Amino acid sequence: MSAQPGTAVIGGGIVGLCVALGLAARGHDVQVFDGPDRDMRASQGNFGLVWLQGKGAGYAPYARWSHEAVGAWAGFASRLTALSGVDPALRQEGGYEFFTDPAELEQFAQDLHRQAATLGAGHAFEMLGPDDLAHRLPGIGREVAGATFCPRDGHVNPLRLHLALRKACLASGVRTSAGAGVISVQGLAAGGFSIRSRDGRAVQCRRVVLCAGLGSAVLGPQLGFRAPIRAQRGELLITERLADRLPFLSSTIRQVDEGGIQIGGTKAAADTDGETTGQMAALARHAIQVWPRLAEVNVLRSWAALRVLTPDGYPIYQRSVDHPGAFLVTCHSGVTLAPLHATRLAEWIDGDPAAPDLEAFDEERFAVS
Amino acid sequence: MKNDSRFRDAPGAAARTMRLCLDGRWLTARAGESVAAALLAQDGAATRSTPVSGAGRTPFCMMGVCFDCLVTIDGRQNQQACMTEVRDGMVVERQQGARRTAAAS
Numbered sequence: 001m002s003a004q005p006g007t008a009v010i011g012g013g014i015v016g017l018c019v020a021l022g023l024a025a026r027g028h029d030v031q032v033f034d035g036p037d038r039d040m041r042a043s044q045g046n047f048g049l050v051w052l053q054g055k056g057a058g059y060a061p062y063a064r065w066s067h068e069a070v071g072a073w074a075g076f077a078s079r080l081t082a083l084s085g086v087d088p089a090l091r092q093e094g095g096y097e098f099f100t101d102p103a104e105l106e107q108f109a110q111d112l113h114r115q116a117a118t119l120g121a122g123h124a125f126e127m128l129g130p131d132d133l134a135h136r137l138p139g140i141g142r143e144v145a146g147a148t149f150c151p152r153d154g155h156v157n158p159l160r161l162h163l164a165l166r167k168a169c170l171a172s173g174v175r176t177s178a179g180a181g182v183i184s185v186q187g188l189a190a191g192g193f194s195i196r197s198r199d200g201r202a203v204q205c206r207r208v209v210l211c212a213g214l215g216s217a218v219l220g221p222q223l224g225f226r227a228p229i230r231a232q233r234g235e236l237l238i239t240e241r242l243a244d245r246l247p248f249l250s251s252t253i254r255q256v257d258e259g260g261i262q263i264g265g266t267k268a269a270a271d272t273d274g275e276t277t278g279q280m281a282a283l284a285r286h287a288i289q290v291w292p293r294l295a296e297v298n299v300l301r302s303w304a305a306l307r308v309l310t311p312d313g314y315p316i317y318q319r320s321v322d323h324p325g326a327f328l329v330t331c332h333s334g335v336t337l338a339p340l341h342a343t344r345l346a347e348w349i350d351g352d353p354a355a356p357d358l359e360a361f362d363e364e365r366f367a368v369s
Numbered sequence: 370m371k372n373d374s375r376f377r378d379a380p381g382a383a384a385r386t387m388r389l390c391l392d393g394r395w396l397t398a399r400a401g402e403s404v405a406a407a408l409l410a411q412d413g414a415a416t417r418s419t420p421v422s423g424a425g426r427t428p429f430c431m432m433g434v435c436f437d438c439l440v441t442i443d444g445r446q447n448q449q450a451c452m453t454e455v456r457d458g459m460v461v462e463r464q465q466g467a468r469r470t471a472a473a474s
Contacts, residue, residue: 240447241420243467259420259467293470298447300436 005031005175008195008205010182010219013043014158014334015341016211017165022346023209024172031205032169033180033195040214040231040273043334045305047236047264048158049251050092050336053125053150056118057111061360062314063118068344069337070152076339077156084167089257092154096128096147096250098290105146112148125150137248143289147250155254158335165338182212185222187323207325209349213308216330224322226363229330231306233270235279237263237287238301239294246291253287261294263287273304307332310366317348317361328363372413389459398455405431405438405451408461416440416450420467439464 009020012034020030052070056063070092077090099105112125126149133140133147169176181198185208188194193208210216210223220227241259249255252265263286266279280302288295308330310316315331327349331337347355385397389407398407405428408416415425417439428438431451438450440461446468450461 241467243420243469296445297468297470 004203005029005205007031007207007209008033008193008203009209009211010185010195011035011211011213011215012166012176012178013041013211013213014162014165014338015043015213015329015331016209017162017169018334018338018341019209019211019329019345019349020169020174021165021172022342023349024169024174025342026346026350028350030169030174031203032174032176033182033197033203034176034178035181035212035215036179036198039181040306042213042305042308043162044159045234045236045273045303046158046335047234047251047254047262048155048161048335049095049254050090050154050156051095051251051333052152052336053095053097053148053251054108054111054115055333055336056314057115059312059314059360060118063115065315065340065361066333066336067119067123067152069340070154072339072343073154076342080161080164080168083171084164086160086164086167088161088164089157090154091156091249091257092152094149094151094249095153095155096149096248098144098147098250098252100143100145100289102145105148108148112150123152139247139291139293141289141292153249153251155249156335157257161335161338182215182219185210185219185326187223187320187326191325193323193326207327207349209327209329211329213330214306216308216328220328223320223326223328225318225320225326225328226366227316227328227330228311228363228366229316230269230309230311231271232309233266233268233273233304233306234264235266235275235283235304236302237280237283237299239263239297240300242297250290252283253290260300261287261297267307270306273306275302275304308334312365315361316363317345317358318363374410374412376410378410387455387457387459389455389457389461391461392463400455402455403431403451404440404442404453404455404459404461405449407455408438408440408450415463417464418466423466 006029009016009032012032020032023030050073052066055066081087128147183198184196186194192206194204196202216227217229239261246255254262263283318328320326344356383399387398417426426437429435433452439447440450442448
């Protein structure tokens with residue numbers, strides 16, 4: 001058997017691999033425990049957005065954290081490509097939110113004003129009416145009542161990002177266990193932790209970082225975390241590859257670097273990841289409303305995946321009170337926040353004096369008083 | 370390079386009574402056969418090139434699964450030749466790379 005790791009990261013998705021990469025870069029001996037292939041994996045079903053627009057409108061720390069993340073993405077993408085030889089295909093040229101309902105547009109505009117007030121000078125967004133859009137995006141659907149635009153938004157190829165992270169981790173000395181299926185994590189009386197897998201293997205480590213997505217809802221309480229995490233299903237369509245480039249990125253319609261169009265954005269409380277005909281039809285209708293030229297394009301694939309959500313939608317970064325050396329890291333926007341999870345969060349886990357103050361993201365905000 | 374078809378007529382095969390146009394050249398085909406079968410019977414040349422690497426492809430699975438038989442049929446791009454029955458006068462073009470959407474109206 002291999003030597004016991006200093007730090008165990010439970011979860012080999014985008015969040016777990018970022019944390020592992022960050023800790024390895026700080027010189028730690030890290031082992032990632034990844035679950036079986038058939039686990040629910042947001043990292044393999046997501047939309048790949050690097051998105052600031054609207055984030056943290058009602059919660060300044062999240063607006064600032066997301067802003068720092070999108071600003072760090074270009075450098076992070078270069079670092080990942082250099083480490084892994086895999087280009088995550090970052091395109092960060094701005095993104096739109098399209099609205100067919102003027103009331104919804106107005107409400108979202110208020111969110112953007114609140115977000116801008118938090119972020120201050122240097123942050124800008126645009127409001128666009130139908131005439132602006134017709135001028136800027138000839139071919140836009142007539143039912144689009146308006147749009148907002150944030151120049152910092154972008155996207156990556158999420159599967160390539162995942163691959164790049166895995167290769168970057170390997171190149172950085174991180175060990176990974178595939179199909180480990182962790183079923184329990186116990187704090188030991190003498191300090192440290194014992195991690196038990198479904199196949200009966202047990203590994204001891206000095207520190208443990210729980211990044212298991214929906215699995216953290218089960219494992220978290222074993223370490224004294226509240227871990228109030230729930231699943232939200234999102235469904236997606238993907239079309240055949242197109243030779244022409246879509247002249248925009250939106251939070252619901254994006255063109256993958258290889259040419260296919262991904263259409264998504266549905267939200268439903270659910271624990272299963274099957275698609276529904278009704279939601280898929282709604283996605284297709286939405287895409288044609290926004291960009292009527294897509295009407296003749298064939299849909300090749302569809303899937304659903306489960307988002308990992310906290311009650312307020314913001315991340316949880318929590319040190320265990322009961323078990324020093326145990327950490328819970330969970331968030332919905334694992335792609336957007338990746339550059340910080342691989343740098344600043346690792347500082348915070350290490351207790352580095354230069355680490356950011358992440359108290360705004362601890363679990364105490366969910367305490368019932 | 371000569372690209373002969375690897376398929377030969379079975380003894381007693383029905384006569385070719387339909388005409389279809391492939392990239393401007395008229396071919397004959399049998400009533401009831403798929404466009405993919407008609408193309409494979411003509412020659413062994415690629416019937417499409419892939420969008421990412423540009424590699425040549427011909428019909429493969431003949432049952433609607435592999436999407437390697439994509440061609441443009443009567444102006445509609447990326448049609449599955451194996452799932453489309455030959456019609457007299459049909460116009461077929463090899464699919465070169467990714468399809469395009471219609472020009473802005």
